Amino acid sequence: MRPTVFVIFGVTGDLTERKLLSALYNLARAKKLPRDFYIAGFARRAWDGDVLRRRFEEAIKKYVPKCEAKILRMLLHKVFYVRGNFEEQGDYLKLKEFLDGLEKRTGSHMDKVFYLAVAPSYYPVIFEELGKCGLAQCCRGNQSKLLIEKPFGKDLRSAVRLNKILQRHFEESQIYRIDHYLAKEPVQNILAFRFANGIFEHLWNKKYIKEIRITVAEKIGIESRGGYYEQSGVLLDMVQNHILQLLALTCMEEPLSLAAESIRDKKAELLKYVRVSLDKKDVKKAQYLGYRKEEKVSPKSATETYAALKFSIGNRRWRGVPVFVQSGKALGEKLTEISVEFMMPRAQFLGDARHELSPNVLRLRIQPNEAILLDFQVKTPKFETELHLAEMRFNYSSHFGGAAPEAYERIIFDALAGNQLLFVRADSAIRQWQIISRLQKSWHKYPLGFYKPGKLGVELQ
Numbered sequence: 120m121r122p123t124v125f126v127i128f129g130v131t132g133d134l135t136e137r138k139l140l141s142a143l144y145n146l147a148r149a150k151k152l153p154r155d156f157y158i159a160g161f162a163r164r165a166w167d168g169d170v171l172r173r174r175f176e177e178a179i180k181k182y183v184p185k186c187e188a189k190i191l192r193m194l195l196h197k198v199f200y201v202r203g204n205f206e207e208q209g210d211y212l213k214l215k216e217f218l219d220g221l222e223k224r225t226g227s228h229m230d231k232v233f234y235l236a237v238a239p240s241y242y243p244v245i246f247e248e249l250g251k252c253g254l255a256q257c258c259r260g261n262q263s264k265l266l267i268e269k270p271f272g273k274d275l276r277s278a279v280r281l282n283k284i285l286q287r288h289f290e291e292s293q294i295y296r297i298d299h300y301l302a303k304e305p306v307q308n309i310l311a312f313r314f315a316n317g318i319f320e321h322l323w324n325k326k327y328i329k330e331i332r333i334t335v336a337e338k339i340g341i342e343s344r345g346g347y348y349e350q351s352g353v354l355l356d357m358v359q360n361h362i363l364q365l366l367a368l369t370c371m372e373e374p375l376s377l378a379a380e381s382i383r384d385k386k387a388e389l390l391k392y393v394r395v396s397l398d399k400k401d402v403k404k405a406q407y408l409g410y411r412k413e414e415k416v417s418p419k420s421a422t423e424t425y426a427a428l429k430f431s432i433g434n435r436r437w438r439g440v441p442v443f444v445q446s447g448k449a450l451g452e453k454l455t456e457i458s459v460e461f462m463m464p465r466a467q468f469l470g471d472a473r474h475e476l477s478p479n480v481l482r483l484r485i486q487p488n489e490a491i492l493l494d495f496q497v498k499t500p501k502f503e504t505e506l507h508l509a510e511m512r513f514n515y516s517s518h519f520g521g522a523a524p525e526a527y528e529r530i531i532f533d534a535l536a537g538n539q540l541l542f543v544r545a546d547s548a549i550r551q552w553q554i555i556s557r558l559q560k561s562w563h564k565y566p567l568g569f570y571k572p573g574k575l576g577v578e579l580q
């Protein structure tokens with residue numbers, strides 16, 4: 120990998136502390152960072168290099184069990200702080216001066232990777248200013264890349280506007296829109312599972328599949344993120360991005376190759392056919408009891424913390440197969456799973472015993488206890504013909520042992536390597552907003568139910 124400086128905008132914030140630093144440390148330990156690798160933090164606080172290095176050390180020790188002193192030292196040795204305000208043009212020039220100086224001191228031309236760990240309201244000004252001061256340009260064979268956190272816009276209009284500003288200064292090949300669900304190992308495995316096995320792909324269509332269900336359930340409530348959650352709700356926090364990407368991977372056509380563009384083409388193509396049902400009976404939204412008392416939440420809040428929706432895919436492969444989606448907070452269990460229910464077998468030979476049949480269900484469990492499970496029928500070992508639903512199970516941890524790379528490690532590694540496969544392309548980002556915006560417009564008209572925290576399978580009060 121080429122010499123790189125990794126610039127973290129928002130280096131003093133929560134995401135940096137909780138996710139980015141441990142990811143960088145783990146990549147250093149796994150020798151997955153370029154040999155010449157520098158970190159420059161940018162934020163408003165009156166810190167300096169020493170304070171930042173001390174904070175880095177504390178955060179890494181907190182989040183990485185058995186952190187090795189030698190690796191930590193190596194990493195900290197190349198950490199710098201540039202104090203600045205996102206809204207001050209002069210501070211971008213200061214950053215540029217620092218980066219130019221770093222190149223001179225080290226004698227190497229570097230790729231510049233800008234990670235935006237900042238509130239999305241700052242995206243437009245940061246895109247503009249990076250462009251204006253010349254930091255967006257690739258020069259002398261070096262690249263400038265931009266990693267952008269979700270949410271990418273708050274509605275269709277703002278997402279289109281963001282893309283326009285971005286495209287004024289950056290090529291699509293420089294833009295990495297993060298959807299950290301895509302970086303989870305079992306999500307990356309969806310395509311391998313579907314297309315590298317001779318068994319399932321033949322059945323992966325409306326003739327054999329009755330319905331698909333995507334569940335993203337969280338045990339926790341909103342914790343201290345009330346300010347953010349009030350503006351988004353589950354529709355924008357989960358459905359518009361992660362869930363639509365899971366749907367696209369589950370249902371897309373076979374890509375021509377493993378190349379990032381090839382896979383992103385097929386996802387974008389699939390999303391063109393996706394519609395959400397606006398029918399009242401297909402839309403359920405609810406809020407957990409106690410939400411209105413959370414920090415930074417309005418006592419009259421109408422924000423949904425749970426939603427259940429129905430999608431359809433109007434192409435040849437899927438027409439008529441519903442995709443049911445549910446997601447929520449405070450559901451008593453953490454579970455992300457894609458479940459595919461096959462048609463009932465005819466099984467004429469069973470005669471009256473047919474009523475005991477249950478469908479085959481394939482479950483791709485994304486988290487926790489990452490696994491692939493398949494329910495199938497067996498005859499019980501008795502004189503009578505009785506059926507029993509058994510389970511075939513592949514479990515990632517018992518099969519492969521050891522932990523897979525964390526999502527943020529994968530994201531940073533792929534961005535450094537210039538692999539855009541796990542990032543959302545402009546056309547898909549916009550299409551996802553188009554799908555949701557139909558619902559967003561009438562969202563306030565659907566009644567808000569309430570549920571007791573702590574139970575998956577929400578029962579409205």
Ligand SMILES: NC(=O)c1ccc[n+]([C@@H]2O[C@H](COP(=O)([O-])OP(=O)(O)OC[C@H]3O[C@@H](n4cnc5c(N)ncnc54)[C@H](OP(=O)(O)O)[C@@H]3O)[C@@H](O)[C@H]2O)c1
Pocket residue numbers: 128129130131132133134135137161162163164203204205206235236237238239268269270
């Ligand atoms: N936290 C998470 O777990 C999480 C998960 C997924 C996605 N995200 C996304 O990641 C982004 C960052 O979230 P966060 O939770 O880390 O936010 P945060 O804790 O509020 O941190 C914001 C950072 O931005 C800096 N900042 C704010 N205004 C600034 C300005 N005008 N000039 C310069 N620096 C400024 C702050 O620095 P100072 O305070 O020093 O000014 C701080 O470093 C958001 O887009 C969020 O949606 C976060």
